Amino acid sequence: MTGSLPANGNYIGVDVSGVTLxxxxxxxxxxxxxxxxxxxxxxxxxxxxxxxxxxxxxxAGIVAALGVGIPGLVNRQTDRVLVSxxxxxxxxGNLHTELMEATGLRVELENDxxxxxxxxxxxxxxxxxxxxxxxxxxxxxxxxxxxxxKPWLGASGFAGEFGHITIDTEGIECVxxxxxxxxxxxxxxxxxxxxxxxLYRDSTSSLSKLAVNKDFTAADIAxxxxxxxxxxxxxxxxxxxxxxxxxxSVINLLNLERIVLGGGVMEAGDLILNPIIREAGRRAFxxxxxxxxxxxxxxxxxxxxxxxxxLARDAATTMTR
Amino acid sequence: MTGSLPANGNYIGVDVSGVTLxxxxxxxxxxxxxxxxxxxxxxxxxxxxxxxxxxxxxxAGIVAALGVGIPGLVNRQTDRVLVSxxxxxxxxGNLHTELMEATGLRVELENDxxxxxxxxxxxxxxxxxxxxxxxxxxxxxxxxxxxxxKPWLGASGFAGEFGHITIDTEGIECVxxxxxxxxxxxxxxxxxxxxxxxLYRDSTSSLSKLAVNKDFTAADIAxxxxxxxxxxxxxxxxxxxxxxxxxxSVINLLNLERIVLGGGVMEAGDLILNPIIREAGRRAFxxxxxxxxxxxxxxxxxxxxxxxxxLARDAATTMTR
Numbered sequence: 114m115t116g117s118l119p120a121n122g123n124y125i126g127v128d129v130s131g132v133t134l135x136x137x138x139x140x141x142x143x144x145x146x147x148x149x150x151x152x153x154x155x156x157x158x159x160x161x162x163x164x165x166x167x168x169x170x171x172x173a174g175i176v177a178a179l180g181v182g183i184p185g186l187v188n189r190q191t192d193r194v195l196v197s198x199x200x201x202x203x204x205x206g207n208l209h210t211e212l213m214e215a216t217g218l219r220v221e222l223e224n225d226x227x228x229x230x231x232x233x234x235x236x237x238x239x240x241x242x243x244x245x246x247x248x249x250x251x252x253x254x255x256x257x258x259x260x261x262x263k264p265w266l267g268a269s270g271f272a273g274e275f276g277h278i279t280i281d282t283e284g285i286e287c288v289x290x291x292x293x294x295x296x297x298x299x300x301x302x303x304x305x306x307x308x309x310x311x312l313y314r315d316s317t318s319s320l321s322k323l324a325v326n327k328d329f330t331a332a333d334i335a336x337x338x339x340x341x342x343x344x345x346x347x348x349x350x351x352x353x354x355x356x357x358x359x360x361x362s363v364i365n366l367l368n369l370e371r372i373v374l375g376g377g378v379m380e381a382g383d384l385i386l387n388p389i390i391r392e393a394g395r396r397a398f399x400x401x402x403x404x405x406x407x408x409x410x411x412x413x414x415x416x417x418x419x420x421x422x423x424l425a426r427d428a429a430t431t432m433t434r
Numbered sequence: 435m436t437g438s439l440p441a442n443g444n445y446i447g448v449d450v451s452g453v454t455l456x457x458x459x460x461x462x463x464x465x466x467x468x469x470x471x472x473x474x475x476x477x478x479x480x481x482x483x484x485x486x487x488x489x490x491x492x493x494a495g496i497v498a499a500l501g502v503g504i505p506g507l508v509n510r511q512t513d514r515v516l517v518s519x520x521x522x523x524x525x526x527g528n529l530h531t532e533l534m535e536a537t538g539l540r541v542e543l544e545n546d547x548x549x550x551x552x553x554x555x556x557x558x559x560x561x562x563x564x565x566x567x568x569x570x571x572x573x574x575x576x577x578x579x580x581x582x583x584k585p586w587l588g589a590s591g592f593a594g595e596f597g598h599i600t601i602d603t604e605g606i607e608c609v610x611x612x613x614x615x616x617x618x619x620x621x622x623x624x625x626x627x628x629x630x631x632x633l634y635r636d637s638t639s640s641l642s643k644l645a646v647n648k649d650f651t652a653a654d655i656a657x658x659x660x661x662x663x664x665x666x667x668x669x670x671x672x673x674x675x676x677x678x679x680x681x682x683s684v685i686n687l688l689n690l691e692r693i694v695l696g697g698g699v700m701e702a703g704d705l706i707l708n709p710i711i712r713e714a715g716r717r718a719f720x721x722x723x724x725x726x727x728x729x730x731x732x733x734x735x736x737x738x739x740x741x742x743x744x745l746a747r748d749a750a751t752t753m754t755r
Contacts, residue, residue: 196721244589256687260581267689268565269725274686277719279679282602291682291717358600361612362683365595366577368588396612398598400517404590 122177124429125169125218126232126422127162128414129153129200130184130225134161137415138169138176139422143236145415147172155200159208163215178219178429179212180421182228186270192222195270221425225417226273227264229410230257232420233373237411242371246363247410248275249376250356254296258367276300278359295359299352301331301378308334308348318344335381346384353385357392364397364405375410382409443498445750446490446539447553447743448483449735450474450521451505451546455482458736459490459497460743464557466736468493476521480529484536499540499750500533501742503549507591513543516591542746546738547594548585550731551578553741554694558732563692567684568731569596570697571677575617579688597621599680616680620673622652622699629655629669639665656702667705674706678713685718685726696731703730 123146128135131153138147147169154161162181170176185197185204192209194200212220223231230239230247239245245259254276258265266272276296277289284293297303308329312321319342323329337345360372379385390407397405412419444467449456457470468490475482483502491497506518506525513530515521533541544552551560551568560566566580575597579586587593597617598610605614618624626649633642640663644650658666681693700706711728718726733740 258687260586265581265688267722267725268691269689269721271719271722271725272687272689274689274719274722277686278683279601279717280603282679289719291719358603362599363687365598366579366593366684366687367586368590368593368595370589396600398592398595398610398612400590401588401592401595404588404592 122175123173124422124426125166125176125179126228126418126420126425127165127179127181128225128228128417128421129158129162130182130417134165135414135418136162136165136169137418137422138173139419139426141426143232143419143423145419148415156202158200158203159206159211159215162212166216166218176218178221178425179216180221180223180228180423180425181208181212182223182225182417182421183208184225186224187222188270189266192220194222219425219429221421221428223264223421223424224257224270226255226257227266228420228424229375229412229416230259230273230373230420231264231424232412232416232418233375233410234259234262234420235423236419237416238373238375238408239371242369242406244367244369245371245373246273246275246367246369248356248360248372248374249410250299250301250374250378251376252301254300254376258369275359275363278362280355280358295355299355299378304331304334304348304352304378305329307351308345311348312344318342320345331378332380335378335384338381338384349381349384350388352378353388354392356385357389358396360389360393360407361396361402364393364401368401368404370405372405372407373410374407375412375416379409443496444494445743445747446487446497446500447549447739447741447746448486448500448502449546449549449738449742450479450483451503451738455486456735456739457483457486457490458739458743459494460740460747462747464553464740464744466740469736477523479521479524480527480532480536483533487537487539497539499542499746500537501542501544501549501744501746502529502533503544503546503738503742504529505546507545508543509591510587513541515543540746540750542742542749544585544742544745545578545591547576547578548587549739549741549745550696550733550737551580551594551694551741552585552745553733553737553739554696554731555580555583555741556744557740558737559694559696559729560692563690563727565688565690566692566694567594567596567688567690569677569681569693569695570731571620571622571695571699572697573622575621575697579690596680596684599683601676601679616676620676620699625652625655625669625673625699626650628672629666632669633665639663641666652699653701656699656705659702659705670702670705671709673699674709675713677706678710679717681710681714681728682717682723685714685722689722689725691725692727692729694729694731696733696737700730
C-alpha cells in the first residue's frame, strides 16, 4: 500500500485547535470524503488521533499521509511543537514521533491558522488567488499569510499575528501585554464584554431579556442582529468597523490579492462582512484596496482539517518526486 | 566592451526621487566609486540622466548597466512608469526606452523606496538578514519589503505603504483620504505642523525664538533636541512613539528579522530611534518583537542610487547566466 503514488491516495487532516477534535478524510483534490468529530481528549491527543485515523482508514482504503493542525507553533526542521498555550504538554512530548509510530503514516504538523489558510487557499475562498491573508476570528483572533502559493511563516514562525495589531492606542489591556489590540474588542468574548457594558443603555434590546436568565454568546448577538434587533446589529457593525481598520493596515502593507475572513464571529455573515469592507475601503490606500478582494471563508469548520490534509499531501508529493 | 562579464564592470545608479538628482558609480561589490549631484531637471529627466551617465563613464571605464530609482510605480513586464505624483510626465513618456537609446546600456527602473530598501539590504543596515522591512521618513513616509532576498511588491506593486497605516482612528485627514494615517503626524511637514500647534504652550523653547524670524524645519527641531531643548526633545520622542506603534503592526504581521529606518527624519539618530524601539517593544507581540532588530539605515542619501545600481547588476547578471 505504501508503494502507491500519494497522488492516488486519500489524506487525513485533523484539527485539534478547539474543544472539538475534527478529522476529515480528504481526497487528492481536496474534497472531504468522510468526517469525524469528538470532544477533544486534551491529555491524550496522540492516542485519540491515532484511533480516529484507524477508523477512517478502515473506511478509506489507501491513506497516503496525515496532517494535524495544532494551536501552537511547530519547528519545521525538527517537527517539534515549540509553543502551545492551549495544549502545553505537546511541547514536552513528541506528537510527531508518536503519531508516526502509532499510524505508520508520514505526518505533518502545522499551526492551526496556517493550516486553515492553506485549506481556504487551495480549495476554499482563496482559490485562484496568488497571495492571500487569512484571518480567523473566534475565541481569539489569528491570521496567516500565503505568498506565491506557500505559507509565509516569518523569521520565527509568528507571522500573521493579526489579532495583536493596535487599533486603539488608548484601549484596554490585552493578554499579550499591549493595550488596544484588535483582539481586545473583536474576539467573541470581547464582543460579549462590550455588549454587556453597553446593554444597560438600551433595555429594549432582546439581548436584555436573554441576559436576565443566562449569559449570552457572540453567536446569540449575531442571531439577534439577523432577527432585526437594532442594538445587536449596532454591536456587530461596530465590531466590523474595528476589524476593517486592522484589515486596512494589512492591505496597505502587503497589497495582497485576497483577504479571507473565517471563524465563529464571521458566521454573522454579511452583517459583519459589509462593515469590514466599508471601513477597510475608507481607511486603506485606494490603489491597494482596489487590488484586494475581501471575502468570507468558504470551508467553515473544515478549513483546518482540509488544510492540514493538503499540507500533508503536498509535503508527501514533493518528497517522492 | 559589451563582451565583458557584468560581474567585472561597474554600475550606475541614479535617484530622481527628490529635488536633487543623485547618481553613483557603484562597484560590483556595492561600493560607491564616484558620486554626482545636481538640482533635478524635472522636465528633462532622461537627458539629465544621460548626461551624468556619460560623465561617469568617462571616469569609470566599463559600465555594465544603469538603474534608476523613481518616485512612482514601474510595471516590470513593460518597463513603463505607471504612476508618479511627483514626475507625472514620466507616465506619458517612455523613460526606459529613452535611456537605453541615449546610453546604450541595459536599464532597470524601480520605485525609489524599493531601490533604497535593496541598497540597505545588500550593503547597508539590512546586510546579513534574510527578510527586511525598510521605512523611509522624510517629506512623506514610504516603505518596502524584502522577503527571501527579493523585493516583495504585492499584487499591484504597492506593497509597503507604511505611511498610510492608521495609528489614530480619530486623527486628522490625510492626503490619501483616510484619517489618522501615520504620515499625518510623523512626516517632516507634519512634525513641523504639530510643533507649531503646541509651541504657544512653551514659549521658553529655543524653537520659539526661531519661529519669530523664520519658519523652522524638522531638521531644526532635531538639532534643537540634540542641543538639549526639552520641548524639541518631547516632539521628537512623541514622533518616535507614533512611528513605533506602526512598527509594532509590521512586526506582528510579518515577523521579519530586521526593520531598517531611513530618511531625513531619522537623522535625529538615537533621539528618535530609541522611542521607536521602546514603543514597538511595548506594543508588539513579544515573541515577534524579540525576533526583530530595529536599526537605523546606513547608506544615508546614497541608499536609492546604490540600490538602483545593484538591482541593475542583479538583473544583468541573471539575464546573462
